[in-house]
Amino acid sequence: MATMRDVADRAGVSIATVSFVVNNTKPVSASTRERIEAAMAELGFRRNVVARALASRRTRILALAYPALEHRLSTSAVEFITSAAREASSHDYHLVVWPVSNDSAELADLVGQGLVDGVLLMEVQLDDPRVGLLQSMGMPFALIGRTEDPTGLDYVDIDFDTSLELCVSHLWDLGHRRIALISGDQSVPSFERYGPYVRMDQAYRRIANERGFEEIVLGVRSGARYGREIATELTRIAPDVTGVVIFDEPAAAGLLAGLHTLGRRVPEDVSVVSAIAAIDQAFACDPPLTAVTAPGVELGLLAVQALVRRLEGGTPLPPQLRTGSFVLGESTAPPPASGRRRAATRRTS
Known part of the structure; x- marks a missing residue:
């Protein structure tokens, strides 16, 4: 097994200099560090983590x-x-x-x-x-x-405000005016006052107030099963919603499946955007979700x-x-004509 002396001889430096690099205790020039690290690689030298911890009183x-x-x-x-x-x-x-x-x-x-x-x-x-x-x-x-x-x-x-603004703006520009947020269920003890849920809710309510549309917020537990359940709840309390932003990766696939079971097509009847999602997860859904990715x-x-x-x-x-980035999938489209007429009626009444 190679020793620090072997490394020092190969790199043409002192053992002390090798120790500085191994233990990261003193600055060493970039060129010297490169020579030492190259020698360590050539000789198969392995740092002794325990010895370093004892010497520095740190575990790394x-x-x-x-x-x-x-x-x-x-x-x-x-x-x-x-x-x-x-x-x-x-x-x-x-x-x-x-x-x-x-x-x-x-x-x-x-x-x-x-x-x-x-x-x-x-x-x-x-x-x-x-x-x-x-x-x-x-x-x-x-x-x-x-x-x-x-x-x-x-x-x-x-940045939850900017992330949600990207989601809502996309739906708004397509013509949606009945836009719901499905976010996490804060009644679950471990999610009480959970920062991302609270900030997403606050961002949605601010945007709804600024753009003048009705607030529709539903809480969902994490998981595909609960996504199916929330699809039923959404259809019950707000059947004319045409745009949905969902902030829960595991529940998103369940939401799509639940809407399909209820006869609501995505995106022909309802457009869905996934907020703060991994792109692979969004594109594993059917249809692939339009999403703002998690950074x-x-x-x-x-x-x-x-x-x-x-x-x-x-x-x-x-x-x-x-x-994150805004990624266009296949889950969003302009709202159906009936949805546009209902929104226009609300604005004029």
Whole structure:
């Protein structure tokens, strides 16, 4: 097995310089680092993680706290996680996923064991107890999401206002005036005051007020089964809706199936837009959904950068809000003529 001396001899540097690179304890010029890393690759040298941790009193491990038992691991969530893992690796950290509850008790036990250098929080509530816990324990952390008042916190998040504006504007420009929002069910305890649901609801109500159309908001639990159920509920309470924005990846396919079962064609009778969705998930539906994608890759990267800067004493990364891309599928079209006539009647009455 190759040693640091072997690497030093191959790269033509001192053992101390090799140690600086291996342990990331002192700056080394780019050209010298390249020579050392090339020598390490040629010799098959492997860093001794335990030795480094003992020497630096750091583990080089970051934990991503994701409440997987309460929140489904959607396709877009996987994009956040895999992007964060890649970025952590590029900074010589390892990312582990902790499927711990939002109530903070289990997180306190894990953090107290000194297993990680820092924590990333996902699925953030407006009053998230994990934030106060980490602050009280002096544990560096960053958020993918944000609390109601994120002042002073390192966070990145989706720009929900802009994302929903893209969804509604597309339907509006096609001629839809009866537009409903199907978002998450906040009556489920783990989703109470859940930031994305609250902000999506607020954005919808603002846009409805600005454009002058009636607010129609339905809450759905996550899952295809519940998407089918919400299709029935939507048809019952607002049968003349012609445009729908749905903010739940797993429920979106169920919504389409439910509408089909009820004899409502997409997009001929009802147009559907998926908000904050992974493009693969949207295009797995029938018909492929028009969607605003989740900027998971970008936000996963930025969140790790924010946390690493905090850990290494760099300049804090300013808060970041990002919007995904608008992708046109086959689930949207102008409303049926009867829908346009009903909307015109409402405006003149």
